[in-house]
Amino acid sequence: MITPKATPSGNVELAFDQKRPAETAQKIERSPLAVRGLTVSYGQKPAVFSVDATFEPEAMTAIIGPNGAGKSTLLKASLGVIPRLSGDVTVFGQPIELAREKIAYVPQRASVDWDFPTTVIDVVLMGLYRSVGLLGRIKGVHRARALDCLERVGMADFSSRQIGQLSGGQQQRVFLARALAQEAELYLLDEPFAGVDAATERAIINVLKGLKERRKAVVAVHHDLATVQAYFDHVFLINVRKIAEGPVADAFTADSLHATYGGRLATAHIDQLNIADSGV
């Protein structure tokens, strides 16, 4: 963890935690996903170590870090998809176990078995399982809602296609439609722009910005540093430990990027991003 002195603005919350616990508690109550002391390990070495994160409501946050930094692990362990060694996770101040339905999760496309024989509309209908009920019958109203979600991502014409017959970008849109069907408060997406063309990226970002306008929160693992400032309001930088968290203008700095990526990110690349220098 870089010290508050090295990156004063990127460590807003660290200083906050120590000095103003009441305000921190209020932030956690308002947060669609707050994590305290999260440690996850697949073997001897932790993949995520002692991480605190307080994601912002009604905002778009990018989770940024190099390959293997623990970004996906942070999302999956927060959701309970993989076990935590330690850590508390709350959703609007409630234990996540009581509020899981407030979160829609779009996994990494590469982690999904696309050969599974199912149609596009059936995938989106899975997002409606709470309103349908586990053994309930799918009715016209559910199909109409699923089609509406497909329409929002530009995939309504593909509703009866097998998912294995879609391109990567189309598959990504369908998974986004499934998340929309859940009508969640927080949308967690793992690399939503990976391997998609420019038109699909635009379509996805427009949908995500639309969610923010409807006062939902969006948190996405994101690799393209060049689009962070255009797409996101907040950033969370991680490399096994939390490096920095805060508004893009404060926490997305040359210093915090160097601390996150180390020698893997050339200074020339950071210069091209045209970001504020923290002046330290």
Ligand SMILES: Nc1ncnc2c1ncn2[C@@H]1O[C@H](COP(=O)(O)OP(=O)(O)OP(=O)(O)O)[C@@H](O)[C@H]1O
């Ligand atoms: N199921 C698993 N079993 C063992 N190790 C794993 C498993 N999943 C992830 N890891 C390891 O945990 C570390 C963090 O992985 P994770 O996928 O969370 O990183 P990431 O930041 O999302 O990376 P990327 O940007 O490459 O997707 C890596 O070293 C990875 O090899």
